[in-house]
Every structure is written in C-alpha cells, then in structure tokens.
Amino acid sequence: MTIRQVDGTERGEIKEKIIDQPCESFDDEIFLDATDDGVTIKETQLIEEIQEEQPSLEQSMEEVTRVLELALSNQFEEAGQIADKWAEVSLYHALGAATLTFFKGVLTLEHAQIKNTMDSLKHVIDLYQIKKYQSNSVARVVWKPNYNNYTEDQIHAELVYAEAQLMIALMTFLQDQNLISLVKGALRIRSCFQTYKECNNILNQRVSWSSEKVKRHFESGVRMGLGTFNLMISHLPSKVLRLLEFVGFSGNRSIGFTELEASTAITDGLRSPLAKLIMMAYFCYIEHLFGLGNEDLTLVTNILSSAMEKYPNSAFFILFAGRINQLEGKLSEAILNFEKCIAIQNQWKQLHNICYWELLWCYTIRCNWKKAAEYADILRKECAWSPATYTYQTASYYYMSHEAEPDEKLRAQAFELFKQVPGLRIRYAGKTIPAEKFAITTSERFVSGEKRIIAPVLEFSYIWNIFAIMEKDKTLIDPMLKLIEKQLDSLKSEIDDSEKPLDDYLDLILMKGMCLRSMGFPYQAEQCFLEIIDNEKRLARDTYLAPHAAMELGLTYVRLNDLPAARRWLEKSRKDYTGYLLETMVHFRVHCAMRNIKIMEKQSASIPPLTLEEEETSSLDSTPSLPSEPLPLAEPIMPTGKGQSSFFELASKLQARFSFGFGASYDDSQVKL
Template identity: 35%
Template sequence: MRRFQDCYEDAYERIPAACQMDLHTAIQETQCALNLVLNNKFSEALDLLRPWWKNSMYHALGYSSILVMQATMTFDQRDIQTAMSTIKEALTTCQRFRRRNSMVGSLLNKQSTMQEEEMHAELCYAECLLQKATLTFVQDENMISFIKGGIKIRTSYQIYKDCQNVLNANQEVDGQSNAFRQFEGGVKLGVGSFNLMLSLLPQRILRLLEFIGFSGNRSFGLSQLREGASNHSLRSILCSLTLLFYNTYVSLILGTGEGNLEEAEALLEPYRHKYPKGSIILFYSARICTLRGQLEKAVCRFEECVRSQNEWRQIHHLCYWELMWTHSFQQQWEEAYHYAQLLCVESRWSKAIYVYQKAAILSMMTEEQVKKTGENVVELFRQVEGLKQRLAGKSIPTEKFAVRKSRRYKSSSPVPLVLPALEMMYVWNGFTIVGKRPDFTEALLVTIETAETQLREDPNPSEFHPDDSCLVQMLKGLCLKHLGRPLQAELCFTQVLSSERTIRYDHFLVPFTLYELGLLYKQQGDYSRAAAFIENAKTNYKDYSMESRLHFRIHAALNSLRGSPVSTP
C-alpha cells in the first residue's frame, strides 16, 4: 500500500500492479497516471492505464484523455483516428457501469457501493462525450459532424446537470465517503467548465442556446471551479488548469485582457513545487510572466519548458508560438522569425497562419536581414491561400483574415502590407501585453510613426492607402492609450472613424476602433460614453473580418461595464 501511496502522491518511478480494480483503486491509479503526465512521463502514464482501460471506467477515461490531448495538439489525422476509436471504446466501458435506464436522478439519496459506481459512471461518460465532441469538430469538415458534436455536448451538459442534483440532494449527509468526494470534484469540474464556457458567448448565440436548454453563469462557474480546485480530488488539478487557461488565454483572446493573474499564480504555486520540471506547469509559469510584461523572464521559462522533455514535441510548438510573440513584442524580429520558421516546419495546427506570420515578421526586417534568411516574402504571402483548411465545415477566422490580407501580393505588382506583424499582434490582443512595458510600447510607437510618415509622404498612393492609414492610426492610438496619453489616443481613434467612407477593404477597422475608443472612455471613468461606443460597434456593423472575435470582446467589455456608475463628472 505504501508503494501505491508514493506513486499517488509524488508520481515516483515505481508503478504498482493492481490485483483488483474496485472504484477506490481505479481512482488512485488514475491519479497516479495524471501525476506521471505532469512529470512529463506520458508513455509511462499510458502503460499504467492500458491493462485496465477496457474494464475500468477511470482507466478508460484517463487513457482516452491522454490520447485526445495528444490528437488536439498535433492535428495529425492518425492521432485523431486513434483517439476517436479509443474514445468509442471508453464510452462502451463507462456504459457498462451506468444504470440501465440511464436516468441519473434515480440515484438520489442512495449510497451503496454499487450506486456510487453508477454515479461515477455518469461523470466519466459525460467527460468522454465531451472529448468525442471535441474530436468530432476537428476530424470532419461537414455540417453533419458539427451537429453530431453539438448533440454529444448537449447530452454531456444534461448529465452534469443531473449529477449536480444528485450532489445537492446528498450534500448534508454526514461522513461522506472518499468516492463521494471524488464525485463532487468531478461535478464541480463539469458544471463549472460548462457555465464558464457558456457565459463567454455573445448574447445572440447564448439566446439561441438557451432555447435548447443551455445556460451559463460566469460567477457560478468560477466558484464551482475554485471549489473543485481546493477539494483535493482527482480532478482538482484539472479545475486549476481550467482556471489557469481562462485567466491566461481566454480572458486575453476573447475578452478585454483582464485575467486574474494573482489567482493564476496562487493556483500554480503548489504545483510548481510538486512538479518543478513538469512541462505543463513550466508553460503556465512562463505565460504568467508574459502577461505581467516580464518578457525576458518569460523567454527563459519557455526555453526551460522546451528543454524539460522531448516526448511530446507538440508542447514545444506551444512554446515556439509564445516565444515568437515574446520576441515580436520586443521587436526582436530575427529571433521571432526563427520560431515562426520552426512552427512552419514542425507543427500541423495551421500552416496558413504560420506562413502568414512568418511573412509578416520578415516584412518588419531590413532587406539585409531578409536576405540572410533566403526567404522570398512575396512568394510566402502568395502561398497562404492554398494552405487554408476547414474545421467542422468552417474556416478558421484568423486563417480567413490572413488569406484576405495576403491577396495584395497576388498581382504582378504587389502592394506591400503596412506593419502586418503589428496588425496580427493586435488580432491576438498583444498590445494589452506590450502595454505593461512602457519601454517596448515607446519602441513600437516609433515604428508606427515611421510607417505613418512614409504613408503621408508617398508620392503615388495606392488604392490601399486609406485603409493602411487608418490601420496605422488605430495602432498608434493603442500605444498612446497604454502610455497614458488618452487625448492623443482619442484623436487617433476619431481620425479612423472620420475616414470610414474612404476605407475600401479593411472594414473591420471601424468597429474595432469603436470598441477601443469605448475601452479608452472606460479607462477614464466615462462609463456611459464607453457603453455607447461599444454598443455602436456591436449593433451597427456586420460581415467584417474577425467579427466573432470582436463580439466575444464586446460581450466581455459590456459585462465589465454593468454595475459601473452610469457616468462620472
């Protein structure tokens, strides 16, 4: 038993061989496998789970989870197909432990060992359904697969709601077993994640989902995940990782960039001590440094994460993406190019975005620097459209954006894009990060003002000139806002809005500028004016590039304004 406890607590090298697989042992062994994953021992984790994955619901869930994680990071069709067949088998395994009528409500107030197994079977089944839905979205391109994925998500959501009812009905019972506490952790992970995910959706989408039974409450979702993170169950680390992902990625890309970094650091701290070389922990530690503007420190930590393991190179690719951006924020274009090139060669996620990003970075370099790389920038931009892919029958919005921008290079006399790397930096909300560092923001402003001067003095302005000028003004306004010069920032933003009729191609600039002007007024405490500009962007513009991304950000911004004073003196 001591050997098992060692593995359970610290994921040491010694892996026990279970002679029987009751619920308690299955949960412990799955915890041991999770510890191995967090210590970069991915193959060992699979080896531990493999003997029992067709006979134990938790082994099935753990085994399939690792393969699904791998497939969604590689986008390799063979990995996706392997994970899909494993998930189907895992669902079959979980189904064997479910109550025959599959009505979770019938488990209320029943506490025998068999009923505990049934309760856990519902949880494991719901988690496997979510994984299958995720793979369904990335595996096929047709709408039928998209609908099938949606049905699986709805079934999973309903199971979690039923499990929540079971939990509520039994909350007051004294002397709850460890299995019940593990069940509670699983419910909090599922219910919390669903509520948080649904709360992020813009109102027009959420109204449609509410019609078919979905609802999302952000504060409730966050509270459930926080409780789950602190309850010392198998899924505690998964609740923590969900909160970390929300605070370090979702809040930035789909929100206003106001993630709770104090909470993220507090969640990560105990795991940094427990898994000091764990690549997932090192990755989030580096990401927090980036968001705090500690870019030099972030580079060191991402490089340490790359060195920490070689088995899952897809984690390297996540680091390369981050390193590309941390160097871009510092305008270290040769270093940024190095990581963009690695992504082009090694990663399968989105060749179109990687090639566009590489070409955009090269566009920021001197002719001498580009010459040393041996690259042809025009040819790279021309490749982008042919690399576009479709997921769940739809194009990736950032790919569509990259394709549309790169079309300027199709003619025999291409008109170069203006500051394309800084434009993509804005698309990924990178100015929020650079804004933490006045030195790098000032350096970006110099680059932007140089482009502004070149456009103003251009003797033969092209058809793209008005659009390029508006882009430069928007980017300049962002820098000025972060440098604490709001009046100058406002002038830049209003210049874009007053030029709306002259814009021919980049129609996204106006609604995005309205949104940024709204955030500027919010920063100054003028909440009613802020809401008016953001509502204008939401209501009066449609069919422009990156529309869905802006609507996510608008939704987050309006939520943050609710409860604020109507106006200030």
C-alpha cells in the same frame, strides 16, 4: 453497439473479443438518456465476467490518480502504461488512457492521432453502457430516480460518461467539418451538459457513500465540469448566449469560478489538478485572447504556486509560469521559462510547439524579427494547427527584416511564402479561424499586384491582443511607436489626394492609437480612433478598421470612466457594422467590456451620495497643491531615454512625435500626464 469481452484466467493476458449486438450504432446510442434500458442476457453475463477481472472502484481511482501525477511530472509513457493495463475492463483506466490520447490529439491535430483519440473515447462509452444504472426510461418520466439505489460504480460511470462525451464533441469538431458532424457535436455537448446536471443532482441528493474519499473524487469532477461549462458559456456573446439558453444551456461566470475553485480546493480529489489547469488556461489564454487583456492574475498566480510546490518540474506548470510572466510584461523571465519547458521533457514534443508560439511573441514585442522568424518557421514545419497562420507570420517577419535592413533575398522569400498562404486554409467547426482568414486575405492582396504590405506584424499583434502585454511594461512600446511613425511618414504623399483610399494610413493610425493608450495617453488615442471614424468612407479594402476603431473608442471611454459614451461606441461597433474581417473578435471583446461596465455601474450605484457637509469637506480636500518633489516621468516616453526633460520639453517632443489629423499637430493642452 461494440462491446469488448474479456476472457482468460490471468489478468496480464487480456484478450479482446468483439460481440456484435443488434442495437444502435455508436453515433445513435450516444444521445440516449443515461438510464435507458435494453440490457441483453449476453451483456449481463459480460458484466459479471468483467467484475471478476477488474480492480475495485477505489483501486481504479488510486491508479488513475497515479497516472495523472506521472503525466504532470512529464513521465507520459509510464502514465500511459498504467492506464493501458486495465483500460479494457476498468472505466476509470479507460478514461485515463483516453484523456492522454485526447491531449495528444488536441496538441497535434494530426488525423491519425485524432482517430486514435476517438477510438479510445468510444471504448469508454462502450464500457459505460455496460456499467451504467439500468432503468426503465418510461418509469423515469413518472418517478424521480432514487440515487441511493445506484451503486458507486454506477454513479461514477455517469461522471465518466459526461467527460467522455465532452471530449468526443470537441474531437468531432476537429475531425470532420460537414454539417452533420457539427450537429452531432452540438448534440453531444448538450447531452454532456445534461449529464453533468444529473451528476449534480446525485451529489446533492445521495445520502449513503461507502467512504468520504469516493464522494470527494466524485464531487471534484462534478464541480470541475459544471464550473467549466458555466465559465465558457458565460463568455460567449449575448446573441449566442440567448440562443443557447433557449435550447437548454445556461452559464454564470461567478458560479463557474466558484465551482472550479471548489474543485481545486478538494486537494485529494482526482480532478483537482485538472481543475487547476483549466483555471490557468482560462485566465492565461481564453480571458486574454477573447477578453480585454486586463485580467487579474492574482488568483491564477496563487493556483500556480500551489501546483508548483507539488510538481516543480511539470512542463505544464512551467509553461503557465512563462505565460504569466509574459502577460505581466516580464519578457526575460518568460523566455527563460519557455526555454526550460522545452528542455525539461522530450516525450511530448507537442508541448514544445506552444512554447515556440509564445517565444515568437516575446521576440515580436522586442522587435527582434529574425529571432521571431526562427520560431515561426519551426511552427510552419512542425505544427498542424494552422499552417496558413505560421506561414504568414514567417513571411511577415522576413518582410519586416527586409524593411529594417533592405535585403532583396529576404523579400523574395517573404513573397514566396505569402503565395503559399491561401492554399493552406484549415476549417474548425466549419469555420476558418479569424486570424487565418485575415492572413489569407492579406496574402492574396499582396501577391495579386499591390506588392506592398504595411507592417503586417503589427496587425497580427493587434489580433492576438499583444498590445495589452506591452502595456504592462511601457518601455516595450516605444520601438513599436517609432516603427509606426516611420511608416506614416512614408504615406504622407497619399493623404492630400482625396481620390486615394486611406486603408494603409488608417491601419497605422489604429496601431498608433493602441500604442498611445497603452502608454497612458487616452485623449491622444481617442483622436486616432476618431480620425478613422471620420474617414470611414475612404476605406476601400480594410472595412474592419471602422468597427474596430469604434470598439477601441468605447474601451478608451471605459478607462476614462465615461460609461455612457463607452456604451454608445461599443453598441455602435456591435450593431452598425457586419460582414467584415475579425468580426467575431469585436463581438467577444464588446461582450466582455459590457460585462465590466455593468460591474462598474453596480459598484457606483452602491456608493451612497455625499451629504452637503461631506461635499464641502471633499471640495476643500481636493484643492490642488504643488508637489514637494517633481513627479517622476515615465522612462519610455523620452526619446533620449534619460528621463530628465521638463514637462514643457516633454510636451514639445510629444508634439513633434505624435501628429493627428492629416499631419496636423495638436496644442499642448491635450497632453494629459
């Protein structure tokens, strides 16, 4: 184990020496129980020296609170200087410095930065080994520990250890993709989870605290950690969840929210702002990307409002303000916030890349391909997260620009970029991310000889759940729908040839179904999804379309409150298909849909049945009556954009615009307004 020793009389002149102890390597000792023994005489002497040099626990937490405040106020360099001042001897200062490097590592994914992050986190573990409560592990099996015998430094050391373990595990997945590293990462996460449970026992069982402030700092961290674990584990598909429960993990979504909210409520707790960031990241990104896109933003909006009162110019919170605007369909406000986030600070340009990503989607929704291409190209050149994805998107926007206004130069640029995509693959946790795998497969197909790619931007919009954003403002859907109809018209000649595969046609039908459902026409969307299922055998290449259509059928029936049908189709999408592109996305979204169905069924079961008298009254009350004024018609539905057509004119125009089957029309009774 590597231990840093401090000598010298002046605190400002800290010199580092390395003492090599004949004990386990870092990779071995990191899995030891938090209270294993084995302290040498040299280590004991070192503890005494360090205790003389370092600030007290309360002083450390006050300074690290200041570090966090500076970071949230965009003063990253100043925050780093305060954390580095005592990072060699103070566990909390070391954690603060490591957390800053961790954020940089996650945002850049550059190998040099990841290595710096790992070195900083390993130093935190080294200090923990010195400061932890030293007990006999054999005796621990026989007698439960008395947490009142721990000093408060030792108690907080356990919490810091858990947080460092979690960051190390995440960095391990990003740093190295071999099997041994993945196993080590999984074991570290398990060790971290067990340590958080131990900290919860300390919180519940310890009686004496030197001050309420020390206890609140500890409680805010315990609740944040347990809440995060519960929330993330509960979000995993049921098969993965059962496996994790078998090896000792458990997760409850409601408990996760409760614990995180409790952490944010401890306003003077050190981790309270971090708990707020976690809550916002979950609702704004995890819930949207891996869920159904129907998240309730009330809670996260309230959290953001309270955070903005204290940190009005924080790049982090301005970013989340823009993201919430975007999820609500308020693109103009979102663009202003993302641009403000970019302009407000230059110390961490890694945050700019997140804003470029969001701006890219804002302009994609507006069908402004050239502007979206500008941001995709910036990401392609500056961001290391997924070069294949950014290159594919840049190429797609060039291709869509060429389709809108023919320009052979743009098409040639797109073709050259598509050729580069397969060679830019990156693996995380041993896997290629689904969107990148899709981009590689599509690019290989395009450059290998097909020379045709159908609306690539729409497919990526579907993968990133962009249709859920467009649904919030239906005026955004009409340009997309017109684009789809134009593409479908170009494929009509292929439909009647039974020998030809219908991959491109059915791909567009899936996108059309998404648009129709977003516009409030679930019955017409149902026809689109059923058409894909009926013609599944004519899919030669895009086999993912059938399971996705089955999933979307299930989600459509959820909206229609036909829960038995929804269950059947969702189960079909999950169980009847395997080995296709974007399979992970289906499993995550089906898991969320099943969770929502259970909630709806419980709510329905809790409503008592009506008495005979109530049923008669209800039936009388439900007699249809003519409205005193004509019902307003949704603006985006109208081809003219004036919203003055009568119902029958509207139905006629819808019939002309939307066709089902192989170009066949449907009767007016299918139009549900």
